[in-house]
Amino acid sequence: MVLSKHIESYELEDEILKKLPKINLENNEQFIDEYDSQKMLPQYELPLKPSNDELIYKYLNQQLALDGSPTLNLASFVNTYVNDTQTRLAVENLTKNLADNDEYPSLVNIQDRCITMLSNLWHAPRTIDPKTGNKLVKSIGTATTGSSEAIMLAGLALKKRWQEQREAQGKSTAKPNILMATCAQVALEKFATYFDVENRLIPVNEQSGHVIDVSKIRENIDENTIGIFVIAGSTFTGSFEPVEEISKLLDEHEKETGLNIRIHVDGASGGFIAPFSFPNLKWDFSIDRVDSINTSGHKFGMTSVGLGWVIWKDEKLLPKKLRFSLDYLGGVEETFGLNFSRPGFPVILQYYNFLSLGKEGYAKIFDGCMSNARLLSDYLTESTYFEVLSEIHIKISEEEKAKYYTKKSSHKLNDIWTVNENYRPGLPVVAFRFSKDFRTKYPEVPQEMFSTLLRKHGFIVPNYRLPPSETDVEVLRVVVRNSMSLSLLTKLVSACSQTIELLVKSAEYVRQVFDSKSESSAQENIESIHDLLLTIASGGTAEIRKVQHKESDHDAGLNKKSYRGTC
Numbered sequence: 001m002v003l004s005k006h007i008e009s010y011e012l013e014d015e016i017l018k019k020l021p022k023i024n025l026e027n028n029e030q031f032i033d034e035y036d037s038q039k040m041l042p043q044y045e046l047p048l049k050p051s052n053d054e055l056i057y058k059y060l061n062q063q064l065a066l067d068g069s070p071t072l073n074l075a076s077f078v079n080t081y082v083n084d085t086q087t088r089l090a091v092e093n094l095t096k097n098l099a100d101n102d103e104y105p106s107l108v109n110i111q112d113r114c115i116t117m118l119s120n121l122w123h124a125p126r127t128i129d130p131k132t133g134n135k136l137v138k139s140i141g142t143a144t145t146g147s148s149e150a151i152m153l154a155g156l157a158l159k160k161r162w163q164e165q166r167e168a169q170g171k172s173t174a175k176p177n178i179l180m181a182t183c184a185q186v187a188l189e190k191f192a193t194y195f196d197v198e199n200r201l202i203p204v205n206e207q208s209g210h211v212i213d214v215s216k217i218r219e220n221i222d223e224n225t226i227g228i229f230v231i232a233g234s235t236f237t238g239s240f241e242p243v244e245e246i247s248k249l250l251d252e253h254e255k256e257t258g259l260n261i262r263i264h265v266d267g268a269s270g271g272f273i274a275p276f277s278f279p280n281l282k283w284d285f286s287i288d289r290v291d292s293i294n295t296s297g298h299k300f301g302m303t304s305v306g307l308g309w310v311i312w313k314d315e316k317l318l319p320k321k322l323r324f325s326l327d328y329l330g331g332v333e334e335t336f337g338l339n340f341s342r343p344g345f346p347v348i349l350q351y352y353n354f355l356s357l358g359k360e361g362y363a364k365i366f367d368g369c370m371s372n373a374r375l376l377s378d379y380l381t382e383s384t385y386f387e388v389l390s391e392i393h394i395k396i397s398e399e400e401k402a403k404y405y406t407k408k409s410s411h412k413l414n415d416i417w418t419v420n421e422n423y424r425p426g427l428p429v430v431a432f433r434f435s436k437d438f439r440t441k442y443p444e445v446p447q448e449m450f451s452t453l454l455r456k457h458g459f460i461v462p463n464y465r466l467p468p469s470e471t472d473v474e475v476l477r478v479v480v481r482n483s484m485s486l487s488l489l490t491k492l493v494s495a496c497s498q499t500i501e502l503l504v505k506s507a508e509y510v511r512q513v514f515d516s517k518s519e520s521s522a523q524e525n526i527e528s529i530h531d532l533l534l535t536i537a538s539g540g541t542a543e544i545r546k547v548q549h550k551e552s553d554h555d556a557g558l559n560k561k562s563y564r565g566t567c
């Protein structure tokens with residue numbers, strides 16, 4: 001959450017408002033009220049009097065209209081599409097509190113079913129009920145408000161288990177540390193800071209595919225290491241860290257040192273993508289060293305925002321000290337989690353998705369995302385303006401396939417499910433930057449500007465730096481979610497082409513100005529720079545408009561006699 005700051009401009013607006021002529025308005029007027037003209041909406045103090053709710057709706061709506069369109073927010077991993085049935089379920093259950101076990105037993109039962117289904121999807125150890133054939137798991141887990149809370153809980157379980165072990169051995173518990181790569185999302189770093197655990201950041205680099213440099217893990221482990229966070233789907237490039245390779249390395253380390261370092265997998269996005277798009281990738285509880293996994297229901301679980309999951313494959317892995325038994329509102333309930341109350345409807349949406357989509361539905365949707373992400377990657381590469389850092393579009397040989405996809409399982413939907421395994425694994429994310437050629441030819445063009453100008457087409461594509469040790473590299477990133485249809489993708493591609501060509505034109509124009517600087521008067525330079533800025537601000541249409549006006553010779557611009565705005 002961004003902490004709010006005092007807004008200086010508010011004072012200025014207040015001053016201007018004081019100078020306005022007063023309009024006499026009647027109280028509770030239906031169509032206009034004082035907030036329409038004379039007053040700003042209160043921002044500092046609760047107003048004394050109530051207001052008309054329709055009017056307040058109008059003002060809130062006006063202000064929220066300034067936000068970007070969620071569908072075009074390609075910066076976010078969080079799902080932005082819910083259908084009418086999901087909306088109906090959400091509205092009908094809007095006021096149910098997931099903490100009220102006793103009052104809403106069906107809701108709590110739905111949460112349990114989701115946990116069991118996720119446990120089975122992630123290959124938690126199970127037994128088959130001889131009578132029913134059901135897959136019974138010993139796992140334990142909870143819904144959370146997102147992956148961040150889930151990660152805090154997983155980290156706390158690692159810390160508590162390490163403390164209990166150390167105390168039993170009569171050893172100090174003063175200096176716990178945890179390992180994670182520098183590409184870790186901020187939630188992982190928050191865990192270390194909030195819960196007083198030293199954060200041992202392992203570098204990432206180009207050779208390691210911008211994820212954890214596995215060769216640097218062992219030197220960071222000691223007897224105070226509570227565990228390692230391994231990221232299945234990096235926020236920066238979408239690449240998966242090699243859970244199996246890390247696990248094998250830790251097996252070796254354990255043989256040599258006796259230290260049993262356990263793994264928590266941050267599958268915020270990968271927890272949903274991997275099982276359906278890369279079913280032969282070994283990353284989950286099928287690896288013995290993986291004790292817990294988190295995911296965000298609100299990302300590729302495709303609920304609305306506000307849902308995460310954390311699951312331990314065995315109930316014994318969640319220390320009793322982290323669980324609380326409460327005598328509460330007529331029942332005894334066990335609770336763990338950082339929050340007590342939380343909305344129940346996202347859990348209902350999760351179960352709805354499980355039932356309505358099934359494994360095949362998820363696989364097909366993600367296939368569409370992966371295919372569109374590859375298409376975008378290919379366009380960007382072939383344009384020669386860009387180079388792509390994410391790897392899901394890189395086709396691999398049979399030999400490499402055997403290296404990446406080590407799980408030997410057969411799937412009923414083999415064709416749909418394994419098409420993505422012809423490429424390197426990763427999230428449907430396209431991380432790219434200006435190509436080396438482009439950077440050499442136009443060093444004066446800031447990449448940030450590409451992102452800013454795409455906004456003019458409505459698309460929100462962030463430009464950010466790679467993590468420490470690679471911060472000199474800036475990347476642009478598009479998350480290809482369910483809401484990115486092929487036709488929207490073609491619009492994005494066309495916006496990218498127009499934007500990069502505009503930047504090229506602008507850069508060349510500035511060069512011309514500076515090349516001819518000695519011959520130009522100061523006034524000519526001012527005009528040229530003005531034209532340049534106007535070209536950029538208008539998204540390239542200013543010059544076209546000028547030409548059109550000249551050609552049609554109509555009265556426009558300063559001497560216009562009539563005005564026709566956008567209708």
Ligand SMILES: Cc1ncc(COP(=O)(O)O)c(C=O)c1O
Nearest residue numbers: 077146147148185187235268296
């Ligand atoms: C890898 C990873 N971990 C954790 C998080 C935090 O997830 P949430 O926003 O659900 O709290 C994110 C968010 O993008 C992420 O990408």
